[in-house]
Amino acid sequence: MTVPGPLRPPSDFVAGEWRPVPGDTLASRDPADPDRVIWSGSPRIAHVDLAVESARAAFPAWRAMGMEARASLLRRFAECCGRHVERLARTITSEMGKTLSESRAEAKLLQDKVAITLDPATLARVRDFEVEAGAGKVGRCLFRPLGVMAVVGPFNFPAHLPNGHWVPALLLGNTVVFKPSDRTPATGQVMAEIAEEAGFPAGVFDVVQGGAEVAARLVGHSGIDGVLFTGSFPVGRRILEANLDRPGRMIALEMGGSNAAIVWHDADIRRAVLECIRSGYATTGQRCTCTRRVVVHEAIAERFITAFCKVASTAIVGAGTDPEPVFMGPVVSRGAREAVLERQAALARAGGRVLMESVALDRKGWFVGPGLVQVPCFDAASDSETFGPLVQVSVVQDLPRAIEQANATDFGLVASVFTRDETVWRDCLDGLRVGCLNRDTGTAGASSRLPFGGLGRSGNLRPAGSFAVDLGAYPLASMEDRAGATTVPPGLRAEDRWLA
Numbered sequence: 001m002t003v004p005g006p007l008r009p010p011s012d013f014v015a016g017e018w019r020p021v022p023g024d025t026l027a028s029r030d031p032a033d034p035d036r037v038i039w040s041g042s043p044r045i046a047h048v049d050l051a052v053e054s055a056r057a058a059f060p061a062w063r064a065m066g067m068e069a070r071a072s073l074l075r076r077f078a079e080c081c082g083r084h085v086e087r088l089a090r091t092i093t094s095e096m097g098k099t100l101s102e103s104r105a106e107a108k109l110l111q112d113k114v115a116i117t118l119d120p121a122t123l124a125r126v127r128d129f130e131v132e133a134g135a136g137k138v139g140r141c142l143f144r145p146l147g148v149m150a151v152v153g154p155f156n157f158p159a160h161l162p163n164g165h166w167v168p169a170l171l172l173g174n175t176v177v178f179k180p181s182d183r184t185p186a187t188g189q190v191m192a193e194i195a196e197e198a199g200f201p202a203g204v205f206d207v208v209q210g211g212a213e214v215a216a217r218l219v220g221h222s223g224i225d226g227v228l229f230t231g232s233f234p235v236g237r238r239i240l241e242a243n244l245d246r247p248g249r250m251i252a253l254e255m256g257g258s259n260a261a262i263v264w265h266d267a268d269i270r271r272a273v274l275e276c277i278r279s280g281y282a283t284t285g286q287r288c289t290c291t292r293r294v295v296v297h298e299a300i301a302e303r304f305i306t307a308f309c310k311v312a313s314t315a316i317v318g319a320g321t322d323p324e325p326v327f328m329g330p331v332v333s334r335g336a337r338e339a340v341l342e343r344q345a346a347l348a349r350a351g352g353r354v355l356m357e358s359v360a361l362d363r364k365g366w367f368v369g370p371g372l373v374q375v376p377c378f379d380a381a382s383d384s385e386t387f388g389p390l391v392q393v394s395v396v397q398d399l400p401r402a403i404e405q406a407n408a409t410d411f412g413l414v415a416s417v418f419t420r421d422e423t424v425w426r427d428c429l430d431g432l433r434v435g436c437l438n439r440d441t442g443t444a445g446a447s448s449r450l451p452f453g454g455l456g457r458s459g460n461l462r463p464a465g466s467f468a469v470d471l472g473a474y475p476l477a478s479m480e481d482r483a484g485a486t487t488v489p490p491g492l493r494a495e496d497r498w499l500a
Contacts, residue, residue, distance in 0.1 A: 004090035006189040010041030013192035015054035016202025028185055031097035031330040032319035032365040038095050039186035043210035045217055051206035052223040055148040055175040058203030063145055063173040070171055071118055077198035078114035088190055093320035095184045096155050097329040098283050100320050109160045116448050117168050126469050136483025143473040145173030146250055147225030150218045154230040155332055156286045158184035164464055165228035169472040175204050179218055182211040183332055226250030233457045252462035252471045256385040257413030258292045259443040260406035265299040267418035273307045279442030281370045284328045285389035289414050289444045293378055294393040295405045301395045309356045312370050330366040331388050337366045340388035347373045358390055378408040403431040412455030414443045
């Protein structure tokens with residue numbers, strides 16, 4: 001059996017060297033067995049400065065290496081990721097609790113991201129081009145790397161999501177300092193070990209562990225040129241605040257979602273029920289793309305809700321390493337479980353009807369069952385993202401109201417529409433304010449071949465996915481006069497003897 005976790009003692013990886021961080025001020029624990037410590041260390045804030053300095057020093061040579069040479073190293077990185085799928089998957093499950101099948105799927109996505117980034121269709125977005133600029137001039141657009149990119153990762157997809165940022169950044173000639181989530185430091189260190197095996201030059205890919213203090217030092221550091229962040233809105237806001245005086249710094253924020261699914265009266269009920277349950281409770285509700293709110297037409301509301309509760313109540317909840325099939329693992333922490341139960345109670349106090357109660361399970365670990373609450377309506381002022389297995393449902397009479405209810409949030413990441421009616425679908429395409437909109441499939445899950453990102457509190461309009469190449473390069477406009485003759489502007493006099 002593959003043993004999860006890093007091969008080395010808890011360490012940062014800076015300038016191609018391992019720097020141990022002994023201690024216990026930061027520890028990750030198995031959410032299914034909180035007595036089990038997965039990784040324990042004491043982060044060193046001074047390592048942030050060393051990592052940024054090494055990344056800055058490595059940047060000129062990495063940039064000068066050329067894209068094909070960098071692509072070759074990324075292909076080697078993909079091969080190394082492929083060799084460590086099982087170890088990485090078991091590390092993810094042990095630290096954040098998702099089922100092993102989900103973790104394996106995540107680990108396999110790392111190779112796919114390299115292939116998609118190297119696809120000519122993706123790279124067309126950052127390919128130099130030339131145009132006629134008039135009056136004998138030729139214009140060029142040249143894409144240049146930004147420099148040192150800070151990648152700040154989340155706990156829910158601790159390998160796949162930051163990989164989606166650093167792969168295109170590295171390909172385009174940037175160097176990277178990666179800070180894993182403080183809930184998944186072991187996964188971050190495994191990624192550093194894989195990068196070392198791939199043979200990136202020293203300083204090209206550094207990893208520093210830590211919590212809020214380390215993150216603040218990194219994202220506000222004078223030596224970086226961009227921040228690529230995945231996480232919550234409150235943290236994203238602090239990143240923006242730390243960079244108010246740096247308008248030229250790339251700040252790409254992938255944040256949360258209070259995602260809605262509209263289930264129309266002509267929907268395939270079976271499909272809608274299964275997809276809303278899958279998307280509502282996938283990864284125990286700990287995806288930014290999970291369905292938080294369902295808007296259902298009154299004509300089918302009773303059938304839909306009854307079927308939803310019946311199917312969801314059969315969900316098998318267990319440790320991520322339990323024998324399959326397990327539908328949901330634990331949430332990541334005690335605090336995460338309490339947040340679900342507190343939000344459920346708050347909805348009930350505000351007039352919601354608990355149709356399926358989310359309860360803490362009587363077993364070791366942070367296990368909690370799926371919940372469904374019917375509310376009179378959704379309201380942006382009281383809306384919030386609950387990162388756990390809690391779904392709300394509301395009933396509407398007409399499509400304008402359904403669209404209004406789906407938009408009743410300050411987030412704008414993803415929505416789904418279940419309908420056979422082309423007019424309904426077109427109206428939803430026009431009316432729903434989200435960055436991703438699906439038809440007859442759930443909100444959870446996205447294609448890496450498409451852009452990914454959201455509006456409002458879901459992000460700052462910096463799509464990731466296949467558009468992540470945009471985050472690592474800036475366009476340089478250049479004009480060259482090939483005509484060989486310069487005219488004298490009106491109002492000036494220039495005799496040849498003066499210019500000889």
